[in-house]
Amino acid sequence: GENVEQHPSTLSVQEGDSAVIKCTYSDSASNYFPWYKQELGKGPQLIIDIRSNVGEKKDQRIAVTLNKTAKHFSLHITETQPEDSAVYFCAASRGYGGSQGNLIFGKGTKLSVKP
Amino acid sequence: EAGVAQSPRYKIIEKRQSVAFWCNPISGHATLYWYQQILGQGPKLLIQFQNNGVVDDSQLPKDRFSAERLKGVDSTLKIQPAKLEDSAVYLCASSLGSREGRTSSYNEQFFGPGTRLTVL
Numbered sequence: 001g002e003n004v005e006q007h008p009s010t011l012s013v014q015e016g017d018s019a020v021i022k023c024t025y026s027d028s029a030s031n032y033f034p035w036y037k038q039e040l041g042k043g044p045q046l047i048i049d050i051r052s053n054v055g056e057k058k059d060q061r062i063a064v065t066l067n068k069t070a071k072h073f074s075l076h077i078t079e080t081q082p083e084d085s086a087v088y089f090c091a092a093s094r095g096y097g098g099s100q101g102n103l104i105f106g107k108g109t110k111l112s113v114k115p
Numbered sequence: 116e117a118g119v120a121q122s123p124r125y126k127i128i129e130k131r132q133s134v135a136f137w138c139n140p141i142s143g144h145a146t147l148y149w150y151q152q153i154l155g156q157g158p159k160l161l162i163q164f165q166n167n168g169v170v171d172d173s174q175l176p177k178d179r180f181s182a183e184r185l186k187g188v189d190s191t192l193k194i195q196p197a198k199l200e201d202s203a204v205y206l207c208a209s210s211l212g213s214r215e216g217r218t219s220s221y222n223e224q225f226f227g228p229g230t231r232l233t234v235l
Contacts, residue, residue: 004157038225043119043206043226044158089157101222102171105157 002027004092006106014114019080021109023090024072030092033073034103036087038087047088048075080113087111117141119227121207124161127233133195140188140209146170148224149182149192150206158206165212180200197234200229 003026010050025033036044043089050057050073050080055065061080066073076082087110091103120139130136140147145166150158161180163170167187175182179198184190194201208224 006157008121041228043208043228045226046208046223091157100165102160103158103224107156 002030002092002094002104003092004104004106006090006109008109009107010112011114012114013080014083015080017080017095018086019077019111019113021075021088021090021111023074023092023106024070025092025104026071026090027094027113028071029094032093032101033064034060034091035064035075036091036105037110038089040086042113044089057101077111080111082113082115085113117209117210119225121205121227123229124228125229125233127235128197130198130199130233133193133208134197134232135191135206136146136232137195138207138227140190140207141163141225142226143211144209145187145212146210147184147190147192148208148210150208150226152204152206152229156202161192193233194232199230199234202232202234205230 008022011019034049037047038044048059048062048064049068052068055066060079061088063076078093089108090106093103094103119149122137127132149161151161152158162172162182164184167184180194181217182192206229207227209223210224
């Protein structure tokens with residue numbers, strides 16, 4: 001089955017710096033890659049996603065890149081702010097429809113943004 | 116719009132006891148998911164419902180875990196008897212549906228705050 005590896009497990013940056021989190025996946029049939037942000041005591045919240053027919057997607061300070069050949073995808077946060085501090089999870093799935101849409105999550109990255 | 120509701124938020128039990136968690140999805144969401152999130156790990160899917168039918172329960176330890184969604188709305192997840200390794204946060208999520216060709220917003224999963232279970 002699918003396996004998603006996520007690195008680093010912890011990341012500390014200064015406010016205003018950029019942060020990059022990387023994930024690799026094993027199932028070449030995976031075609032949907034969302035990123036979730038989880039704050040303490042809350043459930044994960046979708047922040048951005050990308051499908052395999054796109055190489056890059058951007059939403060304000062957040063961007064995701066996908067390399068299908070290498071089977072890895074990355075989250076980029078620019079101009080980090082203290083409120084970006086949280087645990088970030090990447091996930092992969094084969095797409096939608098029944099169990100094909102089931103998400104396999106990475107182990108998470110704890111991002112700390114120091115003022 | 117109200118989010119996914121879960122209760123209780125916290126539960127402490129002793130091993131071999133039983134426990135039940137409740138989830139109320141976002142109104143109109145046909146698909147409901149239960150995840151187990153062990154400390155320091157990502158969520159792992161336990162079971163997926165489409166309306167009141169089970170789509171995928173391959174990761175559910177059926178000897179001790181059960182779940183139901185009788186009327187296609189609320190859902191309960193039960194553990195009987197609990198083991199020490201069941202200590203985790205149990206997350207419920209819902210989406211409008213889960214269908215190929217639909218927009219991301221149709222399939223986007225919205226998570227509840229979770230129930231933190233401690234088994235002593």
